[in-house]
Amino acid sequence: MINHLVRKNILNLKPYSSARDEFKGTRAVFLDANENPYGNLNRYPDPQQLELKQKLSQLKAVPAGQIFIGNGSDEVIDLALRIFCEPGKDKIMICPPTYGMYEVAADIHNVAVVKVPLTGDFQLNVPEILLQSERLNPKIIFICSPNNPTGNSLYDIEPVLQNFKGIVVIDEAYIDFSKRTSYLGRIKEYPRLIISQTFSKARGLAGARIGIAFSSEEIIRLYNRIKPPYNVSALNQKAAVKALDNRQDYEQQLSDILAQRDWLLKELGQLDLVQQIYPSDANFILISIPNATHIYQNLVDKKIIVRNRSAVVDNTLRITVGTPQENETLINELKNYEKSPVYR
Numbered sequence: 334m335i336n337h338l339v340r341k342n343i344l345n346l347k348p349y350s351s352a353r354d355e356f357k358g359t360r361a362v363f364l365d366a367n368e369n370p371y372g373n374l375n376r377y378p379d380p381q382q383l384e385l386k387q388k389l390s391q392l393k394a395v396p397a398g399q400i401f402i403g404n405g406s407d408e409v410i411d412l413a414l415r416i417f418c419e420p421g422k423d424k425i426m427i428c429p430p431t432y433g434m435y436e437v438a439a440d441i442h443n444v445a446v447v448k449v450p451l452t453g454d455f456q457l458n459v460p461e462i463l464l465q466s467e468r469l470n471p472k473i474i475f476i477c478s479p480n481n482p483t484g485n486s487l488y489d490i491e492p493v494l495q496n497f498k499g500i501v502v503i504d505e506a507y508i509d510f511s512k513r514t515s516y517l518g519r520i521k522e523y524p525r526l527i528i529s530q531t532f533s534k535a536r537g538l539a540g541a542r543i544g545i546a547f548s549s550e551e552i553i554r555l556y557n558r559i560k561p562p563y564n565v566s567a568l569n570q571k572a573a574v575k576a577l578d579n580r581q582d583y584e585q586q587l588s589d590i591l592a593q594r595d596w597l598l599k600e601l602g603q604l605d606l607v608q609q610i611y612p613s614d615a616n617f618i619l620i621s622i623p624n625a626t627h628i629y630q631n632l633v634d635k636k637i638i639v640r641n642r643s644a645v646v647d648n649t650l651r652i653t654v655g656t657p658q659e660n661e662t663l664i665n666e667l668k669n670y671e672k673s674p675v676y677r
């Protein structure tokens with residue numbers, strides 16, 4: 334059903350097959366992979382990450398055959414380009430301001446980027462998306478919701494799902510922080526839909542590099558054909574399984590972060606300095622502030638690092654919700670800045 338969207342060389346590819354792919358059992362005499370027989374990280378990891386997929390399958394109510402695990406979502410994005418976009422020929426569509434990796438990945442693959450900016454209130458410009466996709470036939474559209482760096486959820490995804498002719502990637506890196514429902518349930522209806530999630534944000538495993546793609550079996554099979562055989566290390570698989578088993582910490586941290594987001598919103602709202610606070614469904618807050626770059630540098634000098642997003646939205650800083658102490662340090666510094674002669 335999607336073969337017309339897939340690059341010919343990928344359809345014709347004879348994938349690498351490891352001996353571990355062919356032998357499914359455990360506790361055998363393994364003399365196939367030139368490993369050192371001694372030690373505890375001496376064996377190659379499970380190339381299919383089955384234990385992790387089974388846990389995710391239960392948690393998310395998605396069959397394991399519709400789950401791909403990547404070395405971070407960055408790999409999920411990169412492989413989508415490799416599957417669908419012919420270098421020097423095909424295009425993707427993005428809706429800036431949004432996550433920077435879509436464009437970087439496209440640039441790496443020499444794939445053109447069609448940009449349909451978000452509207453003034455950072456929502457999808459649906460008529461323009463559909464018009465431009467009709468005209469230019471981008472293979473993939475990347476939709477980030479909740480969106481990075483603006484923080485808001487995108488409301489009008491439905492008409493894109495129904496009318497876009499290529500692959501729709503919905504990047505839900507921040508979905509855990511949002512009250513809105515995930516589009517995960519929709520992969521049954523839309524075989525060209527890929528939902529990208531990650532362990533890097535709410536699950537607290539940015540250091541372990543675990544990204545997830547949920548999609549149709551057909552697309553997941555393509556991912557599996559082209560992925561590096563051992564793309565997720567044994568240590569990382571284990572860390573991810575452990576994180577899923579530890580529901581309590583996850584829920585506690587999530588509620589702490591959401592409470593701290595509210596606290597930051599309240600405190601930021603009381604600062605004269607802050608011109609606008611954008612609504613957030615994520616674990617960060619985008620604010621408009623005059624002389625943002627100057628204030629950013631001032632914070633860096635105090636060893637407080639926020640993200641200066643002025644290059645993508647004029648005079649803005651993106652602030653990640655930290656621990657209560659970290660958040661207080663930031664607010665105190667902004668208060669000091671307000672009192673300083675530079676500001677007054």
Ligand SMILES: *Cc1c(COP(=O)(O)O)cnc(C)c1O
Binds near residue numbers: 405481534539
């Ligand atoms: C942080 C982030 C990711 C996560 O990327 P990983 O490679 O999984 O760490 C994905 N998408 C967006 C929009 C993000 O902000």
